[in-house]
Amino acid sequence: xxxxxxxxxxxxxxxxxxxxxxxxxxxxxxxxxxxxxxxxxxxxxxxxxxxxxxxxxxxxxxxxxxxxxxxxxxxxxxxxxxxxxxxxxxxxxxxxxxxxxxxxxxxxxxxxxxxxxxxxxxxxxxxxxxxx
Ligand SMILES: [Zn+2]
Numbered sequence: 001x002x003x004x005x006x007x008x009x010x011x012x013x014x015x016x017x018x019x020x021x022x023x024x025x026x027x028x029x030x031x032x033x034x035x036x037x038x039x040x041x042x043x044x045x046x047x048x049x050x051x052x053x054x055x056x057x058x059x060x061x062x063x064x065x066x067x068x069x070x071x072x073x074x075x076x077x078x079x080x081x082x083x084x085x086x087x088x089x090x091x092x093x094x095x096x097x098x099x100x101x102x103x104x105x106x107x108x109x110x111x112x113x114x115x116x117x118x119x120x121x122x123x124x125x126x127x128x129x130x131x132x
Pocket of ligand 1: 092093094095096097112113114115116117
């Protein structure tokens with residue numbers, strides 16, 4: 001028996017699409033607001049056409065950390081939509097149990113059930129911050 005009913009899946013798909021569109025809007029605004037015209041001109045130049053200024057150097061101080069987070073979130077949503085398409089959505093990638101509708105409504109991109117997620121986070125904390 002499938003863990004999610006068709007109407008639940010539809011609800012989650014709509015939620016994912018809405019979040020995706022919101023992220024896309026923010027990325028677009030961020031790009032429009034963050035770039036001064038000089039940098040935008042640099043991006044439009046052909047390679048080797050930037051004179052003695054390195055394009056990589058010119059972009060290095062371009063603060064893209066906000067965009068990186070957005071792009072990661074967009075990738076997560078794309079992956080979740082693909083899992084829906086493949087009928088793999090809502091199934092824990094670690095133990096194969098149902099992730100559960102309430103958890104998916106809170107975290108539509110969740111790949112793991114709450115038990116596996118908590119175990120993973122514990123492992124991550126231990127590996128990431130070794131105790132002296
Ligand atoms: Zn699990």
